[in-house]
Amino acid sequence: MHQVYFVKLISLVVLLIYLETIQSLPLQEKRYLEVYGFASDISDEKQFREAVSNFQSHYHLKVTGKLDDPTTSLFSTPRCGNADKRKPNSRQRKKKYSLDGSKWQKVHLTYRILRYSSKLSRHQVERSFKMAFNQWQSTSILRFKRVTTKADIEIQFRTGDHGDNHPFDDVVLAHSYFPRFGGAVHMNDAKNWVTGRTKGDQVNLYQVALHELGHVMGLEHSDVADAIMQP
Ligand SMILES: [Zn+2]
Ligand SMILES: [Zn+2]
Structure with missing residues (x-):
């Protein structure tokens, strides 16, 4: 009986830690990095840091993987809504953002x-x-x-x-x-x-x-x- 209770308690703690990790990702920046093609689906801290690094390297900023001042200020600079990078994930291929440029068939x-x-x-x-x-x-x-x-x-x-x-x-x-x-x-x-x-x-x-x-x-x-x- 005690053992079952203990396992349940441990599961709950693990779940809470997991939820905490997800919630602690800054939502606006997460969305930005996904929308503009710096990651396809960010679900944890590690993926978030990688996406921030991709973003920083793309914009020739110092690559820290962190939301430092130059990075956050670029996030809020007005820009075009089209993606910067094609998403690596084929699941998302249907979105206009992930596709190459194509050509008109007439002049x-x-x-x-x-x-x-x-x-x-x-x-x-x-x-x-x-x-x-x-x-x-x-x-x-x-x-x-x-x-x-x-x-x-x-x-x-x-x-x-x-x-x-x-x-x-x-x-x-x-x-x-x-x-x-x-x-x-x-x-x-x-x-x-x-x-x-x-x-x-x-x-x-x-x-x-x-x-x-x-x-x-x-x-x-x-x-x-x-x-x-x-x-
Ligand atoms: Zn554009
Ligand atoms: Zn539109």
Whole structure:
């Protein structure tokens, strides 16, 4: 009788220790590392440290495996919502984030601005995207035309949860889909979009549009500082 009780007690202690380990992982950072491809599924401290190390090495920070100041400050820097690394886990392959860039099967592509920003005029939004498309047009064989009917590339300003399983949070500026996933562009309309110089929390629409259209062309993130495709 006593023995059974003892075994039960030990099991309970082990379970509590296990739960404590899971709960002590910082949730927001855990989610960030999983979403952006630095680990596929973090369940313990060791995996968490490995993922933090991957993140630090990817961003050329000192690799400590710990949430030190430079690391935590990078976690809260506004960025593109697309992943930095392809997830090693094949279970997750279906997600757009884990796939390589793919190519359009045609040269002449249309785009439509389906939902405009609440922060800018229609004209400002159209002009910024036109500039960004022109930039990619000048360095590729692709040709873009804005239409007001269904298009190859559909651009929308949305907020929070917007129906594609990738809700916007405070950090994400925008995300977009590779050609094989339809080439859509979603801009976070909770952000303070501007067309000129930025100050404070303002974000330049053209700069982000240029980056997002890179994904639409099939490009992945680059870890080179100041590159257009840096997240
Ligand atoms: Zn991106
Ligand atoms: Zn979206």
